[in-house]
Amino acid sequence: MTIIExxxxxxxxxxxVRVGDTVEAGDPVVVLESMKMEIPVESEEPGTVTxxxxxxxxxxxxxxxxxxxx
Amino acid sequence: MSFTWxxxxxxxxxxxxxxxxxxxxxxxDRAHEQGRYTIRERIxxxxxxxxxxxxxxxxxxxxxxxxxxxxxxxSYVCGLGEFAGRxxxxxxxxxxxxxxxxxxxxxxxxxxxxxxxxxLAHEYRIPxxxxxxxxxGDVAAQAEKGHSYLVSSLSWERSYELLSEVPVxxxxxxxxAGGTAGRTVLSHFSVMTKDSVMFAGGPPLVKRAMxxxxxxxxxxxxxxxxxxxxxxxxxxEDEDDAIRQMRTVLGYLPQNVWELPPRGDRSDPVDRRVxxxxxxxxxxxxxxxxxxxxxxxxxxxGSFFEIGPKWGRSVCTGFARxxxxxxxxxxxxxxxxxxxxxxxxxxxxxxxxxxxxxFHLPIVYFVDVPGFMVGPNAERGNVVRWGMRAIxxxxxxxxxxxxxxxxxxxxxxxxATSRPDGLSLRIAWPTAEWGxxxxxxxxxxxFKREIEAAEDPEEYRRLAEERMLALADPxxxxxxxxxxxxxxxxDTREIVCAFLNASLTRLRTTLGPQRRQxxxxx
Numbered sequence: 048m049t050i051i052e053x054x055x056x057x058x059x060x061x062x063x064v065r066v067g068d069t070v071e072a073g074d075p076v077v078v079l080e081s082m083k084m085e086i087p088v089e090s091e092e093p094g095t096v097t098x099x100x101x102x103x104x105x106x107x108x109x110x111x112x113x114x115x116x117x
Numbered sequence: 118m119s120f121t122w123x124x125x126x127x128x129x130x131x132x133x134x135x136x137x138x139x140x141x142x143x144x145x146d147r148a149h150e151q152g153r154y155t156i157r158e159r160i161x162x163x164x165x166x167x168x169x170x171x172x173x174x175x176x177x178x179x180x181x182x183x184x185x186x187x188x189x190x191x192s193y194v195c196g197l198g199e200f201a202g203r204x205x206x207x208x209x210x211x212x213x214x215x216x217x218x219x220x221x222x223x224x225x226x227x228x229x230x231x232x233x234x235x236x237l238a239h240e241y242r243i244p245x246x247x248x249x250x251x252x253x254g255d256v257a258a259q260a261e262k263g264h265s266y267l268v269s270s271l272s273w274e275r276s277y278e279l280l281s282e283v284p285v286x287x288x289x290x291x292x293x294a295g296g297t298a299g300r301t302v303l304s305h306f307s308v309m310t311k312d313s314v315m316f317a318g319g320p321p322l323v324k325r326a327m328x329x330x331x332x333x334x335x336x337x338x339x340x341x342x343x344x345x346x347x348x349x350x351x352x353x354e355d356e357d358d359a360i361r362q363m364r365t366v367l368g369y370l371p372q373n374v375w376e377l378p379p380r381g382d383r384s385d386p387v388d389r390r391v392x393x394x395x396x397x398x399x400x401x402x403x404x405x406x407x408x409x410x411x412x413x414x415x416x417x418x419g420s421f422f423e424i425g426p427k428w429g430r431s432v433c434t435g436f437a438r439x440x441x442x443x444x445x446x447x448x449x450x451x452x453x454x455x456x457x458x459x460x461x462x463x464x465x466x467x468x469x470x471x472x473x474x475x476f477h478l479p480i481v482y483f484v485d486v487p488g489f490m491v492g493p494n495a496e497r498g499n500v501v502r503w504g505m506r507a508i509x510x511x512x513x514x515x516x517x518x519x520x521x522x523x524x525x526x527x528x529x530x531x532x533a534t535s536r537p538d539g540l541s542l543r544i545a546w547p548t549a550e551w552g553x554x555x556x557x558x559x560x561x562x563x564f565k566r567e568i569e570a571a572e573d574p575e576e577y578r579r580l581a582e583e584r585m586l587a588l589a590d591p592x593x594x595x596x597x598x599x600x601x602x603x604x605x606x607x608d609t610r611e612i613v614c615a616f617l618n619a620s621l622t623r624l625r626t627t628l629g630p631q632r633r634q635x636x637x638x639x
Contacts, residue, residue: 055454056492082455082487083555085403109494 048097049116051090057081059105064114068096076114077101088113132173136190140213148213152312153290154356156194156211159248163360164198164207170233171195176222176261178215183260191220192251193227195234200246201364203372206238209248212291217251219296221258230300231275239275242373244284246363247304252319253295276303281475281630284370286363289313289349290356292333302348305472306366306424308359309339309349347428347461365422369436369443370476374630377477377621383441385417387614390607398548398606402524405451408433411483411523412446415439415610421446429465431456431490436478440614442621445473447534448483451524458530459490463503466533470510474631477624479517479617482535487555488528507533513633517620519613520544522600526551542616546606549591556585 057079064076075087076096094116101113139145139155148155160167174191192215195208208228210217219229226232229251238245259265279285280303287304293315301307301315309315316337323329323336335341342349353359371378393414397406413421416437423435430453437446447466449456458466473480489495489504511518511533520535522545531551535541554562560581561568571577595603604612 056494082457083403084405084451084455084487086405086452086455109492 049090049092049094050112051076051088051114051116053077053079053088053107053109053111053113055079055081055086056109057086057107059101059103059107059113060085062099062101062103064096064099066096066099070094070096070116079107090114090116092116135175135188136172138190139211140189140192140215144213148291151291152355153250155213156209156248156250159209159288159290159356159360160194160196160198160207162357163246163248163363164200164205165202166199167196167207168198169194169196170237171223171227174220174223174227176220179257179260189214191223191227192217193220193229193232193234195228195232197237198246200244201367203244203367204241205244205246205367206234206241207246208234210251210297212250215255215257217297218253218255219251219258222261230296231272235275235279238279238283238285242283242375244286244367244370244372245279246367247285247287247300249287249289249293249297249301250291251293251297253297253299273299273303276300279303280305281374281634283373284367284476286366288353288356288359288363289315290359292319294319298337298348305370305475306351306363307349308351308353308362309342310353310355310359311339313339315342315348343425344427347425347464350425352427362422366424366436369422369438369478374475374477375628377624377628378443380441381420381438381443382417385420385440387440388611391415391610392607394606394609398523398546402548402550405455407452408448408450408483408485409435412437412448415613416444416446417441424469425465429459429461429463430454431459431462432466434465434469437481439481439610439617442614442617443478444617445469445478445480446483447480449485449523449525449534451485454490455487456485456525457487457490457495458500458504458507458533459495460498460500460503462490463500463507463533466507467503467510470514474514474516477516477628479519479620479624480511480514481613481617482518482520483523484520484526484531484534485524486527486530486534487525489530504530504533511536512538513631513636515627515631515633517617517623518542519616521609521613522546522549522551524548524550525555527555528553541601543600544609544612545591545595545600545603546609547591547603548606549600549603550589551591551594551600552589556582556589560585 060080061078070090071093075089077088079086097117098115175188178186178189192211198207228234285304287301287307289309298315314333314337320333343352391414420438433448433450489500520543568574568578594600
């Protein structure tokens with residue numbers, strides 16, 4: 048199990064995956080908005096999405112869980 | 118018994134065979150089971166020639182009660198090696214002998230904390246390559262001396278001195294604790310295999326001191342040090358990969374600070390237009406791009422080697438070649454924190470710029486920085502002091518700096534991208550924008566009272582922003598010579614190469630140690 052975390056305080060701009068989706072290493076899973084930029088958060092490894100912890104428009108802190116891969 | 122050649126030469130062979138046994142088959146097997154090489158195998162893999170020094174050093178191995186178990190080779194192997202086609206001082210702890218503990222039982226240390234191998238690098242002005250796997254000090258040392266000693270009786274001076282003289286490269290495989298960990302970070306480039314650990318004190322010590330049960334990988338695994346602490350620059354798949362990375366890094370560096378780095382292959386045409394930049398840099402300024410991809414497109418094909426890719430990621434640092442000239446590249450990375458300079462990125466820049474300045478590599482800086490990182494975490498991380506040190510890094514750098522204004526350049530962080538007291542050659546792309554603060558937010562902050570007092574605050578803010586945006590047009594700065602030129606990004610390679618080639622004369626005539634040795638101020 049891998050939890051993909053936010054490395055910045057931000058607003059969730061877009062959620063790009065749903066539970067059950069498979070992702071490859073380097074695939075963006077969420078796009079955050081912070082520092083006036085759309086910052087894509089990528090998966091570092093391949094896996095299947097088991098939990099999406101956030102929804103669009105939500106404010107997240109640094110270290111917040113975004114997506115869990117099984 | 119009279120002397121005979123036969124017996125004398127047999128004795129050398131007998132002792133040589135004993136030294137090759139290291140700490141015994143059982144311990145050697147254990148290293149192999151864990152997928153590691155022994156120190157002799159490491160040196161064999163890395164060095165194309167090896168002339169060992171201190172080959173027959175040995176000591177009495179006693180158990181905890183003082184009973185003699187036998188004679189063992191000393192826990193450090195070193196000598197003169199050929200690495201990446203160049204003579205180097207090379208050595209490392211032997212973990213199969215007392216966990217690679219310091220050789221306090223010898224008249225003279227071989228290495229690990231000063232010692233012969235470091236004196237060799239210093240005296241001959243050749244690089245130092247170190248394989249780190251050891252527990253640092255151990256209590257057995259005081260049994261040998263017959264008393265305990267103050268650690269401050271040992272000198273680190275040689276290890277620090279080497280940092281301003283010759284390239285120092287370190288690989289961690291296995292465990293590097295205490296003094297071994299300390300010696301590792303006194304290097305220009307360090308690399309760690311992914312299943313290795315490094316710490317000031319390992320889990321048993323943490324348990325004892327704090328009552329905390331902690332997994333050794335969570336405490337000081339490769340992911341921690343290459344991804345969070347930044348104590349180690351790069352991560353390696355295995356030892357062969359780590360050795361390869363050290364060889365690559367040395368290829369960009371000279372033998373010592375009295376020489377220029379060797380020029381590499383010049384087959385990539387200088388006038389190659391970098392068409393792909395127009396696709397790599399999105400027209401939508403809110404969209405980030407990957408700094409490393411942009412750098413790879415501009416520098417000599419396949420020449421970019423990133424250093425510290427997994428921590429302090431809002432700047433991307435690495436070696437590359439342009440027209441064969443080794444250069445240090447620093448690039449803001451908008452894919453992380455929008456490119457804002459936080460304490461970690463600033464620290465990474467400081468170390469990297471120091472290394473480039475020490476070894477006479479010109480710096481090419483690609484700027485896209487919205488400012489110092491803001492927010493509670495950034496402040497707690499001391500972004501202000503580290504940010505100012507990043508600025509200092511360029512003030513103290515004694516090599517040419519070419520700055521490319523890619524996109525954003527806002528706030529104090531911009532001072533960390535060029536050197537106003539030097540040539541300060543800043544070349545802008547049409548995507549560039551700059552100022553004290555971005556207009557959005559900046560107007561709000563600067564004219565807060567006026568806006569609030571206005572009859573229609575929204576309309577007043579809109580008018581103010583419009584006026585400021587018009588003033589922020591980069592062409593106005595270009596006309597005022599507030600930036601040295603505006604160019605078509607596709608010509609970046611050719612123009613930067615031309616200036617780098619011209620700067621070689623300067624580099625050639627200012628060899629030697631940096632006049633301003635790096636300070637730890639402020």
